[in-house]
Amino acid sequence: MGQCCSDQKAFKKKTLVLPEKDVSELAKTTGLDVGELNKYYREFVKDYPSGHLTKKQFQAIYRDFFPDDPKRKNFAEKLFQTYDQNNDGTIDFREFMIALSLISKGTVKQKLALAFDLYDANGDGVLTYTEILDVVKAMYNMAGDPNGIEGVPPAELFAKKLFAELDKDHDGNITVEEFTEVGSQDVTVANLLLAKIAGEELSEDEDELT
Template sequence: MGSQHSTLDDILAEDMHHWYNKFMRESPSGLITLFELKGILDLKGINEDANSYVEQVFFTFDMDGDGYIDFVEYIAAVSLLLKGEINQKLKWYFKLFDQDGNGKIDKDELETIFTAIQDITRNRSKEPDQIVALIFEKIDVKGEGEMTLEEFIDGAKEHPDIMDMLKNLMDLTPVLEIIVAGRPMAVKD
């Protein structure tokens, strides 16, 4: 795992010209569509939850909401995920989890995202409903069955085990390596 992070650190240290060339090789138009992102990641035949997750990631990276990821959004997303401060990452996670955009995340939204992540990564170390139950048990102090951004950030920071779990579950390093390297993702059995 250490070699992946040093490789990504090396990638981030490269000059912008090199980053731009890699981006333009993948998308000569200078814009990546959702369809192109799925092609880059070789995500054919994924289930509905996994497809929904990829779409949610795309729209979270599409900061101006124009339906494309441009070079600036691409670099911002990569930098956030690899080098971002904890508050920035937690805000990004929250935006990703809040599928209906109502400013709160509930158990169903979290379970859908975690199921989708596991379908894509094939990492099933813990069942999504167990993960969600643990997060809500520790963070949803009011017992409302939903959390605001402030509750989510405060609760996650208060519980190092939850932070570690979120970091591991939400680690998009392999996806970013695929995008940067410009090669399709190998399917794991």
Template sequence: MAHIVAKKALAKLAETCYRSTHFTKQEVEGLLHVFRDLQTSKKGKDEMKMDRATFREVLHYTFAMTDDILMDRVFRGFDQDNDSYVSAQEWVQGLSVFLRGTMEEKMKYCFEVYDLNSDGYISREEMFSMLKNTLAKQPTEEDPDEGIKDLVEITLKKMDHDHDSRLSYSDYKTSVETEPLLLEVFGPCLPAAKQVHAFTATFSDTCTDYY
């Protein structure tokens, strides 16, 4: 009975969710099918909510993400109501930006990922934490922290347009609009084109009669 109720809820969600995303209705149905399959593969899991561990598995195995800090922040970006789960609707809306977002949407998303304490700014300390986690992978004779500190200062010099020693969204947006390669300056938090193509194939061709 619960399974039938969940299927009806997903069908109803597909009717309206696609209007606020970059997906067609058929693609939304496919994404919900993928979501349900991920949940039903976990015994005892709520079909309508994905926990952090399952979501991280998707990021790691489907989108080749490995950075713990960034994966946690991507999860928080999807989990819009902060209930520690990604609902079916949050899944579709999050993937709309993740896979097909406009540049404006991607800039807002990346900035929120990088703003580790969600105070509206990316501080020196936050830059250092992310860059250290991303770059300090190989042993070296020199102190890697010093190199990362230098990189933080170089980044601030390039992107801190109001010279307040931190990056506001305005600083970040202006910098990325001038130099698009700065979009993921503090670490990969968007999937590469190869992963986008492979994942899209799992839902765009999905049969829609499973309801």
């Protein structure tokens, strides 16, 4: 019994801060300072004592953010796989912070590349009209009206126009290069394509589109 209590105290003490080597490397990767990282780490361990976020827990978080998205389970699974860099079936603190840093501090092109991977439902490296239509429909659902948004054309028509703009070589598929190039040049398109992974809209500032 005494050993058990001792182990629990040691675990709690250990999880108060990240090892110096780990926090230094993570600070370089994320751009956050050591104090911020240790604060986030304490909160992460408090919410997830195992030190890992399971797919089920991640899906619950995503469901809270996007309750009206009919495809939220599939999208959450794809997002989880993207964040689970070592493919162990869980997201640890390092993976979580790198993902969070990319979403909040990454360049528009980095965010668009992540969005492309998420929208590429079958993982074949290109986006089809159907996949773009799914993105648009999800956006309409997030806006609270699955049938359309006031002042915006029906989802199918909107998706066709967006697809035509992204498919620069008109071959019927959108590559990651086309996706990131067009998105990084047009803030309106970027906001649409990043709405499900970015927490706020981009401004017209050209520096944000580099």
